Amino acid sequence: xxxxxxxxxxxxxxxxxxxxxxxxxxxxxxxxxxxxxxxxxxxxxxxxxxxxxxxxxxxxxxxxxxxxxxxxxxxxxxxxxxxxxxxxxxxxxxxxxxxxxxxxxxxxxxxxxxxxxxxxxxxxxxxxxxxxxxxxxxxxxxxxxxxxxxxxxxxxxxxxxxxxxxxxxxxxxxxxxxxxxxxxxxxxxxxxxxxxxxxxxxxxx
Ligand SMILES: Cc1cc2nc3c(=O)[nH]c(=O)nc-3n(C[C@H](O)[C@H](O)[C@H](O)COP(=O)(O)OP(=O)(O)OC[C@H]3O[C@@H](n4cnc5c(N)ncnc54)[C@H](O)[C@@H]3O)c2cc1C
Numbered sequence: 001x002x003x004x005x006x007x008x009x010x011x012x013x014x015x016x017x018x019x020x021x022x023x024x025x026x027x028x029x030x031x032x033x034x035x036x037x038x039x040x041x042x043x044x045x046x047x048x049x050x051x052x053x054x055x056x057x058x059x060x061x062x063x064x065x066x067x068x069x070x071x072x073x074x075x076x077x078x079x080x081x082x083x084x085x086x087x088x089x090x091x092x093x094x095x096x097x098x099x100x101x102x103x104x105x106x107x108x109x110x111x112x113x114x115x116x117x118x119x120x121x122x123x124x125x126x127x128x129x130x131x132x133x134x135x136x137x138x139x140x141x142x143x144x145x146x147x148x149x150x151x152x153x154x155x156x157x158x159x160x161x162x163x164x165x166x167x168x169x170x171x172x173x174x175x176x177x178x179x180x181x182x183x184x185x186x187x188x189x190x191x192x193x194x195x196x197x198x199x200x201x202x203x204x205x
Contacts, residue, residue, distance in 0.1 A: 001105075001106075001107055001108070002036075002107070002108040002109070003036045003037060003038040003082075003107055003108070003109045004035040004036050004037065004109065004110055004111060005021060005035065005036075005037045005038070005109060005110070005111045005112070005113065005190065006037075006038045006040065006097070006099050006107055006109040006111075006112050006113070007037065007038070007039045007040070007112075007113040007115055008040055008088045008091075008099070008112065008113065008114050008115060008116050008123070009039075009040075009041055009045075009114070009115035009116035009117060009167070009169075010039045010040075010041025010043075010045070010072065010083060010115075011041075011045035011046065011047055011068070011115065011117055011167060011179065012045070012047055012068075012071065012167065012176055012179040012180040012183065013115040013166040013167025013168070013169075013170075013172075013179045013180065013182050013183035013186075014039055014041065014113065014115035014116075014166065014167070014183060015039065015068075015071045015072060015074075015075045015183065016071070016166075016179075016180040016181070016182075016183030016184045016187070017113050017115060017166055017183035017184065017186050017187040017190075018037050018039050018075045018078075018081045018083075018183075018187075019071070019074055019075050019078070019081075019184075019187075020183070020184050020187025020188060020191070020201070021035065021037050021080070021081070021187050021190065021191065022037065022075065022077075022078025022080055022081045023078070023201045023203075024187075024191050024199075024201050025078065025080040026078060026080075027201055029191075029195070029199070029201075031191070031194040031195040031196075032191060032194060034080075035080060035194075036080055036082075037078075037080055037081045037082070038081075038082050038083075038084060038107060038109070039075065039081065039082070039083045039084070040084050040086050040087075040088050040099070040101060040107075041083065041084070041085060041086075042085065042086065042087040043085060044117075045064075045068055045117070046064075046117060046168075046174065047064035047065070047067065047068045047176065048064055048065045048068060049064060050063070050064030050176070051063055051064065052064060052067060052176065054175075055067075055176045055177060056177060058176075064176075067176075084101075084105070086101040086102060086103050086105060087101060087102040087103075088100070088101055088102075088116075088123055089101060089102050089123065089124060090123065090124045090125040091112060091123055091124075091125045091126055091163075092125045092126070093125075093126055093160065093163070096108055096109055096110045096111075096162070097109045097110075097111075097112045097162070097163070099112065100125075110162060111162045111163075111164065111190055112162070112163050112164070113164045113165070113166055113183075113186055113190075114144065114152065114163070114164065114165045114166070114169055115165075115166040115167045115169060115183060115186075116169055117167065117168050117169060118133045118136060118141040118142055118143060118167075118168035118169055118174070119141065119142075120142060121142050121144060121169065126152075126154070126160065126163070127154055127155050128144050128145075128152050128153070128154055128155070128160070129144060129145040129152075129153045129154060129155050129157065130142050130143070130144055131143060131144075131145060133168070133171060134171070135171060135172070135173045135174070136168075136174065137174075141168070142169070143165075143168070143169055143170060143171035144165045144169055144170065144171075145157075145171075146164075146165050146170055146171075147159045149164075149189050150164050150165055150166065150170055150182075150185065150186050150189060151163060151164055151165075152164070152165050164186045164189065164190065165186075166179075166182045166183045166185075166186040167179040167182050167183055170182055170186075188200070
Protein backbone atom coordinates (compact mmCIF):
# COMPACT_ATOMS: atom_id res chain seq x y z
CA UNK A 1 0.00 0.00 0.00
CA UNK A 2 1.14 3.55 -0.70
CA UNK A 3 1.08 6.58 1.62
CA UNK A 4 2.52 10.06 1.11
CA UNK A 5 4.07 10.05 4.58
CA UNK A 6 4.87 7.13 6.87
CA UNK A 7 5.70 8.05 10.48
CA UNK A 8 7.60 5.46 12.51
CA UNK A 9 6.61 5.86 16.17
CA UNK A 10 3.37 7.01 17.75
CA UNK A 11 4.69 8.82 20.81
CA UNK A 12 4.33 12.60 21.32
CA UNK A 13 6.71 13.38 18.42
CA UNK A 14 5.19 11.08 15.79
CA UNK A 15 1.57 11.87 16.68
CA UNK A 16 2.22 15.64 16.80
CA UNK A 17 3.73 15.41 13.34
CA UNK A 18 0.66 13.50 12.08
CA UNK A 19 -1.73 16.05 13.62
CA UNK A 20 0.16 18.93 11.97
CA UNK A 21 -0.05 17.31 8.52
CA UNK A 22 -3.68 16.33 9.18
CA UNK A 23 -4.62 19.91 10.03
CA UNK A 24 -3.13 21.19 6.74
CA UNK A 25 -5.11 18.57 4.81
CA UNK A 26 -8.28 19.50 6.71
CA UNK A 27 -7.68 23.19 5.83
CA UNK A 28 -7.83 22.14 2.18
CA UNK A 29 -4.48 23.79 1.53
CA UNK A 30 -3.76 23.26 -2.16
CA UNK A 31 -0.33 21.63 -1.67
CA UNK A 32 -1.67 19.24 1.00
CA UNK A 33 -4.78 18.04 -0.81
CA UNK A 34 -5.28 14.28 -0.73
CA UNK A 35 -2.12 13.55 1.29
CA UNK A 36 -2.32 10.30 3.28
CA UNK A 37 -0.39 9.67 6.48
CA UNK A 38 0.33 6.34 8.19
CA UNK A 39 1.68 6.17 11.75
CA UNK A 40 3.21 2.79 12.64
CA UNK A 41 3.71 2.25 16.37
CA UNK A 42 4.52 -0.69 18.62
CA UNK A 43 3.05 0.82 21.78
CA UNK A 44 6.11 1.50 23.94
CA UNK A 45 6.12 5.28 24.34
CA UNK A 46 8.02 6.68 27.33
CA UNK A 47 4.99 8.83 28.00
CA UNK A 48 3.10 5.78 29.27
CA UNK A 49 5.23 5.77 32.46
CA UNK A 50 4.84 9.47 33.25
CA UNK A 51 2.72 11.53 35.64
CA UNK A 52 2.70 15.07 34.36
CA UNK A 53 2.96 18.15 36.59
CA UNK A 54 4.96 20.40 34.30
CA UNK A 55 3.50 20.22 30.81
CA UNK A 56 2.18 23.66 29.82
CA UNK A 57 -1.60 23.61 29.42
CA UNK A 58 -1.98 20.07 30.77
CA UNK A 59 -3.70 19.64 34.16
CA UNK A 60 -1.22 18.76 36.93
CA UNK A 61 -1.22 15.08 37.81
CA UNK A 62 -2.44 13.92 34.38
CA UNK A 63 -1.19 10.43 33.63
CA UNK A 64 1.00 10.18 30.56
CA UNK A 65 -0.91 7.18 29.29
CA UNK A 66 -4.15 9.21 29.38
CA UNK A 67 -2.56 12.12 27.54
CA UNK A 68 -1.14 9.74 24.94
CA UNK A 69 -4.59 8.24 24.35
CA UNK A 70 -6.06 11.75 23.94
CA UNK A 71 -3.38 12.69 21.39
CA UNK A 72 -3.91 9.43 19.53
CA UNK A 73 -7.68 10.08 19.37
CA UNK A 74 -7.00 13.65 18.19
CA UNK A 75 -4.80 12.30 15.37
CA UNK A 76 -7.48 9.79 14.39
CA UNK A 77 -10.01 12.63 13.97
CA UNK A 78 -8.20 13.50 10.72
CA UNK A 79 -9.47 11.14 8.07
CA UNK A 80 -6.11 11.33 6.25
CA UNK A 81 -4.30 9.83 9.27
CA UNK A 82 -4.20 6.09 9.94
CA UNK A 83 -2.52 4.43 12.92
CA UNK A 84 -1.24 0.86 12.68
CA UNK A 85 0.06 -1.27 15.56
CA UNK A 86 3.20 -2.92 14.19
CA UNK A 87 7.00 -2.75 14.34
CA UNK A 88 9.04 -1.28 11.50
CA UNK A 89 12.00 -3.55 10.77
CA UNK A 90 13.43 -2.27 7.51
CA UNK A 91 13.37 0.88 5.38
CA UNK A 92 14.72 0.85 1.84
CA UNK A 93 15.27 3.90 -0.34
CA UNK A 94 14.92 3.99 -4.10
CA UNK A 95 12.88 6.83 -5.66
CA UNK A 96 10.84 7.01 -2.48
CA UNK A 97 10.89 4.64 0.47
CA UNK A 98 9.74 1.08 1.12
CA UNK A 99 8.85 0.37 4.76
CA UNK A 100 8.68 -3.25 5.95
CA UNK A 101 7.18 -4.38 9.24
CA UNK A 102 7.44 -7.37 11.57
CA UNK A 103 3.92 -8.50 10.59
CA UNK A 104 4.94 -8.72 6.94
CA UNK A 105 3.34 -5.46 5.80
CA UNK A 106 5.08 -3.41 3.11
CA UNK A 107 4.28 0.26 2.55
CA UNK A 108 5.59 2.72 -0.02
CA UNK A 109 6.01 6.38 0.89
CA UNK A 110 7.51 9.58 -0.56
CA UNK A 111 8.41 10.81 2.92
CA UNK A 112 9.34 8.90 6.09
CA UNK A 113 9.56 10.39 9.59
CA UNK A 114 11.56 8.49 12.21
CA UNK A 115 10.11 9.25 15.66
CA UNK A 116 10.90 6.03 17.47
CA UNK A 117 12.40 7.47 20.66
CA UNK A 118 15.95 7.36 21.98
CA UNK A 119 16.24 3.88 23.53
CA UNK A 120 17.78 2.29 20.42
CA UNK A 121 17.70 2.52 16.65
CA UNK A 122 17.76 -0.91 15.06
CA UNK A 123 15.75 -0.40 11.87
CA UNK A 124 17.69 -1.96 9.01
CA UNK A 125 18.14 -0.84 5.43
CA UNK A 126 19.56 2.68 5.55
CA UNK A 127 22.94 3.41 7.10
CA UNK A 128 22.30 6.51 9.20
CA UNK A 129 24.60 8.45 11.50
CA UNK A 130 23.38 7.10 14.86
CA UNK A 131 25.30 8.56 17.82
CA UNK A 132 25.07 8.74 21.63
CA UNK A 133 22.34 11.21 22.65
CA UNK A 134 24.15 14.04 24.48
CA UNK A 135 20.98 15.40 26.13
CA UNK A 136 20.00 12.13 27.80
CA UNK A 137 20.73 11.93 31.53
CA UNK A 138 21.10 8.15 31.12
CA UNK A 139 23.91 6.59 29.05
CA UNK A 140 23.23 4.36 26.06
CA UNK A 141 20.49 6.55 24.56
CA UNK A 142 20.82 7.39 20.89
CA UNK A 143 20.02 10.05 18.33
CA UNK A 144 20.36 10.35 14.56
CA UNK A 145 22.35 13.30 13.25
CA UNK A 146 20.27 15.57 11.02
CA UNK A 147 20.45 18.60 8.78
CA UNK A 148 18.92 21.93 9.88
CA UNK A 149 15.60 20.83 8.37
CA UNK A 150 15.76 17.61 10.47
CA UNK A 151 16.42 15.36 7.50
CA UNK A 152 18.63 12.42 8.50
CA UNK A 153 22.33 12.33 7.70
CA UNK A 154 24.01 9.15 6.52
CA UNK A 155 27.43 8.03 7.77
CA UNK A 156 29.16 10.25 5.15
CA UNK A 157 27.19 13.29 6.40
CA UNK A 158 25.03 13.33 3.25
CA UNK A 159 21.41 14.41 3.71
CA UNK A 160 18.94 11.57 3.10
CA UNK A 161 16.29 13.67 1.44
CA UNK A 162 12.70 13.22 2.68
CA UNK A 163 13.77 11.03 5.61
CA UNK A 164 13.03 13.18 8.66
CA UNK A 165 13.84 12.59 12.33
CA UNK A 166 11.69 13.90 15.21
CA UNK A 167 11.55 13.87 19.00
CA UNK A 168 14.14 12.27 21.24
CA UNK A 169 15.62 10.42 18.26
CA UNK A 170 16.44 13.84 16.76
CA UNK A 171 18.37 14.77 19.92
CA UNK A 172 15.73 16.74 21.81
CA UNK A 173 15.60 16.69 25.61
CA UNK A 174 13.29 14.11 27.11
CA UNK A 175 10.46 16.49 27.99
CA UNK A 176 6.99 16.11 26.52
CA UNK A 177 6.83 19.59 25.00
CA UNK A 178 10.28 19.30 23.40
CA UNK A 179 9.35 15.98 21.75
CA UNK A 180 5.89 17.15 20.65
CA UNK A 181 7.26 20.50 19.41
CA UNK A 182 9.89 18.70 17.38
CA UNK A 183 7.19 16.57 15.72
CA UNK A 184 5.23 19.72 14.87
CA UNK A 185 8.35 21.36 13.39
CA UNK A 186 9.07 18.32 11.21
CA UNK A 187 5.43 18.33 10.05
CA UNK A 188 5.75 22.02 9.14
CA UNK A 189 9.08 21.40 7.36
CA UNK A 190 7.42 18.71 5.23
CA UNK A 191 4.54 21.07 4.44
CA UNK A 192 6.95 23.94 3.65
CA UNK A 193 8.62 21.68 1.12
CA UNK A 194 5.29 20.73 -0.47
CA UNK A 195 4.25 24.40 -0.59
CA UNK A 196 7.61 25.76 -1.74
CA UNK A 197 7.29 28.55 0.84
CA UNK A 198 7.01 28.94 4.64
CA UNK A 199 3.55 28.18 5.95
CA UNK A 200 1.73 27.98 9.28
CA UNK A 201 -1.69 26.52 10.05
CA UNK A 202 -3.72 28.74 12.36
CA UNK A 203 -7.38 28.53 13.32
CA UNK A 204 -9.52 31.31 14.74
CA UNK A 205 -12.72 31.07 16.83
C1 LIG B 1 9.16 7.77 33.78
C2 LIG B 1 9.06 8.97 32.88
C3 LIG B 1 8.52 10.13 33.36
C4 LIG B 1 8.43 11.27 32.55
N1 LIG B 1 7.93 12.41 33.06
C5 LIG B 1 7.85 13.53 32.28
C6 LIG B 1 7.37 14.74 32.84
O1 LIG B 1 6.99 14.80 34.01
N2 LIG B 1 7.33 15.83 32.02
C7 LIG B 1 7.72 15.81 30.72
O2 LIG B 1 7.63 16.83 30.03
N3 LIG B 1 8.20 14.67 30.18
C8 LIG B 1 8.28 13.54 30.93
N4 LIG B 1 8.79 12.37 30.40
C9 LIG B 1 9.36 12.40 29.03
C10 LIG B 1 8.39 12.14 27.87
O3 LIG B 1 7.58 11.03 28.13
C11 LIG B 1 9.27 11.89 26.59
O4 LIG B 1 10.10 13.01 26.40
C12 LIG B 1 8.41 11.68 25.34
O5 LIG B 1 7.57 10.56 25.51
C13 LIG B 1 9.33 11.44 24.13
O6 LIG B 1 8.54 11.38 22.97
P1 LIG B 1 9.03 10.66 21.61
O7 LIG B 1 7.83 10.65 20.73
O8 LIG B 1 10.27 11.28 21.11
O9 LIG B 1 9.42 9.16 22.04
P2 LIG B 1 8.51 8.03 22.70
O10 LIG B 1 7.49 8.61 23.59
O11 LIG B 1 9.46 7.05 23.31
O12 LIG B 1 7.76 7.37 21.46
C14 LIG B 1 8.42 6.55 20.53
C15 LIG B 1 7.41 5.54 19.99
O13 LIG B 1 8.01 4.83 18.91
C16 LIG B 1 7.65 3.45 19.02
N5 LIG B 1 8.65 2.65 18.30
C17 LIG B 1 9.97 2.47 18.58
N6 LIG B 1 10.56 1.71 17.65
C18 LIG B 1 9.58 1.39 16.75
C19 LIG B 1 9.57 0.60 15.57
N7 LIG B 1 10.68 0.04 15.09
N8 LIG B 1 8.40 0.45 14.90
C20 LIG B 1 7.25 1.05 15.36
N9 LIG B 1 7.22 1.81 16.48
C21 LIG B 1 8.37 1.98 17.16
C22 LIG B 1 7.62 3.20 20.53
O14 LIG B 1 6.86 2.07 20.85
C23 LIG B 1 7.00 4.49 21.02
O15 LIG B 1 5.59 4.40 21.07
C24 LIG B 1 8.88 11.22 31.19
C25 LIG B 1 9.40 10.02 30.69
C26 LIG B 1 9.51 8.91 31.53
C27 LIG B 1 10.10 7.65 30.98
